[in-house]
Amino acid sequence: MKYNVDYSAKYLEFILWIFLLVGISSVFISYSFELNSELILSSFWCFIIATFLTSHLSGCGFFSASVVCILAFFFYSMAVPIHHYFYNDYNENGVTFVTTMCVVGLLGQIFGYYAIGKPRFKLIHNGNRExxxxxxxxxxxxxxxxxxxxxxxxxxxxxxxxxxxxxxxxxxxxxxxxxxxxxxxxxxxxxxxxxxxxxxxxxxxxxxxxxxxxxxxxxxxxxxxxxxxxxxxxxxxxxxxxxxxxxxxxxxxxxxxxxxxxxxxxxxxxxxxxxxxxxxxxxxxxxxxxxxxxxxSASELGAPFRSMLDVNPWFSNSFLWGSSYLDALVNLLPSSLGKFSESLSVKYTHEFFSPEYIAIGGNMGFFPVAxxxxxxxxxxxxxxxxxxxxxxxxxxxxxxxxxxxxxxxxxxxxxxxxxxxxxxxxxxxxxxxxxxxxxxxxxxxxxxxxxxxxxxxxxxxx
Incomplete structure (x- = not known):
């Protein structure tokens, strides 16, 4: 019986991987041929399949951190594209490009999960009262x-x-x-x-x-x-x-x-x-x-995606080659010691928002995909x-x-x-x-x- 259950689980996992790879292939084909609506639908499909695939890998089913993190990425990646699919009120090329990059990020996250694998066993908890x-x-x-x-x-x-x-x-x-x-x-x-x-x-x-x-x-x-x-x-x-x-x-x-x-x-x-x-x-x-x-898509969930749409002109410049990641280490030092470099979110806010908005603490953040x-x-x-x-x-x-x-x-x-x-x-x-x-x-x-x-x-x- 255990053999049959293990075999069924592996078969289901294999089928989900096939569905995911078909969806990802569809995204890249749609991007190549500028099939914008098809790209949005294919991306939506990829995130849904990735959610089921992750729940199969987790130790707590759908109510696990790894699954909810995929769902969080889905919400922030697809809120604007889904809105655009129905209302067509964003730049078409920008939406398809950012959506495609979100799918690339999704693929990276799934591969990261599989590089670690499933939890192997559970130890008996014997910690002290805290x-x-x-x-x-x-x-x-x-x-x-x-x-x-x-x-x-x-x-x-x-x-x-x-x-x-x-x-x-x-x-x-x-x-x-x-x-x-x-x-x-x-x-x-x-x-x-x-x-x-x-x-x-x-x-x-x-x-x-x-x-x-x-x-x-x-x-x-x-x-x-x-x-x-x-x-x-x-x-x-x-x-x-x-x-x-x-x-x-x-x-x-x-x-x-x-x-x-x-x-x-x-x-x-x-x-x-x-x-x-x-x-x-x-x-x-x-x-x-x-x-x-x-x-x-107009507020909370759409802000990161829109930030990548806004900074599209930045992509024509040369790559940063990891300098923004090094800034993360330098910026851990207290601000009182001096401002060593501006983060990408600060640069984005100063370039795209008014001084009045910034004065009241406004900051639309950024997007790790960007x-x-x-x-x-x-x-x-x-x-x-x-x-x-x-x-x-x-x-x-x-x-x-x-x-x-x-x-x-x-x-x-x-x-x-x-x-x-x-x-x-x-x-x-x-x-x-x-x-x-x-x-x-x-x-x-x-x-x-x-x-x-x-x-x-x-x-x-x-």
Whole structure:
């Protein structure tokens, strides 16, 4: 029986690969003969087949990081082409070129997954309880947030400024909200302890975690920003999905889809919410909601693709030959030490957006597909997503095989941060990730070192 199951799985995988290769061939043939509508449909087909192929390779079915990262790439790659297919309101040649490069990136990501392979086994989790560390970091993050606001712009100015006003304040005072990100990771340590190492106080801890999540999302929504809420909610869900091995109840699936819907349309009413409060925002949504809000190609999902359309003239210049990737290392140094080089997202924003838009903190980001092409052409796109795919699959396999706290939390935060990666260039993304996430893991390493030293000291004393 096991032989038959293995044979059927390999046969299905072979069929999916045939379908994917047919789709990719169709994309390149359509591009060569300028069959633009056929190219969009073929690209759509490639992403759908790649999703099924990835779910076959993952250890948690559709509810795994590797699958959702493919879906994220699909959303950002196909939102504008699908819109263009029906309305034909973008540059035809530009859309077909960028869509083709997205398929090249997809192929690189799939090959990266297969270079790592399936998870081999699952070890029994025997880690220590880390709820205390998580709670300490959660509180520390809140203290850092309060201190940053109080020590710079003041609470009155911060909360009364409104959405655009706060963006101006942050532009002058620096990243006031880093404490939010530290609190999120501390919260995830607590979630891991709650799910993987249940205690007698499980119900009380669960109530606290849910209450904090709701309060956090409400506060961040009032500020008019979405990223911290998205980071927390998606990471929480993927710790849960990993724990249940992808066997997710329908209620959780529907709740997750509803959250995704809210995150998608949030930009349409966030300024009203931030400036006038929840009741005004609700009235605004009820009075103004229309189906055009669901076309995210004009906003969230379309921004990276459109950035590559905009910078098409840059492609006629010589390749960067990896210099933007080296800038990612240099830009990790604090800005106070000096501005060594501008990231691609900053160059793009300054060239294509008005000073007034930039003054209120506007930044439409960039697209890693464009960065890969600027560095090495189509080969650069393939290689960038090949290495990203390898990293995603390696971290996923580590979380499935070992399930200790660091692997699980890194796995969980990988999903929202892949979404952020698709809206940026490597230099901007690396700096944001380094200062928003890594300090907590450095602190955890120090915490483990001190705890181990104390344990050894006690043993010697005995």
């Amino acid at each position: 709820a205390f560390f998580g709670f300490s970091i959660l509180l520390l993050g809140i203290i850092i947030l309060i201190a940053a606001i109080a020590g710079t712009v003041g609470f009155s100015a911060y909360f009364n400024a409104g959405y655009a006003g706060r963006a101006l304040l942050k532009r002058e005072a620096g990243p006031l909200e880093l404490g939010l990100y530290y609190s999120i990771i501390g919260y995830l340590f607590m979630v891991h302890s709650w799910l993987y190492q249940p205690s007698r106080k499980r119900l009380i801890v669960g109530f606290f975690l849910l209450s904090f999540l709701l309060c956090f999302v409400a506060y961040v929504s009032f500020l008019g920003i979405r990223r911290p809420s998205f980071f927390m909610v998606i990471s929480f869900l993927f710790i849960y999905f990993l724990k249940v091995k992808g066997k997710v109840p329908m209620l959780v699936i529907l709740t997750s889809l509803f959250c995704a819907f809210l995150f998608g349309i949030f930009a349409s009413f966030r300024q009203v919410l931030s400036d006038h409060g929840a009741s005004s925002a609700l009235s605004y949504v009820l009075e103004n909601f229309n189906l055009a809000w669901l076309d995210l 960065e890969g092409y600027l560095n090495f052409g189509a080969v650069g796109v393939f290689l960038e997503f090949f290495f990203v795919g390898m990293l995603i699959k390696y971290l996923e396999n580590q979380a499935i095989e070992k399930s200790n706290v660091v692997q699980v939390i890194v796995y969980a935060i990988m999903v929202p941060w892949f979404f952020f990666f698709l809206r940026s260039d490597l230099a901007s993304f690396s700096k944001s990730f380094f200062y928003s996430v890594m300090p907590v893991f450095f602190a955890y390493g120090l915490y483990c070192f001190v705890k181990k030293s104390r344990s050894q000291h006690n043993l010697i004393g005995v």
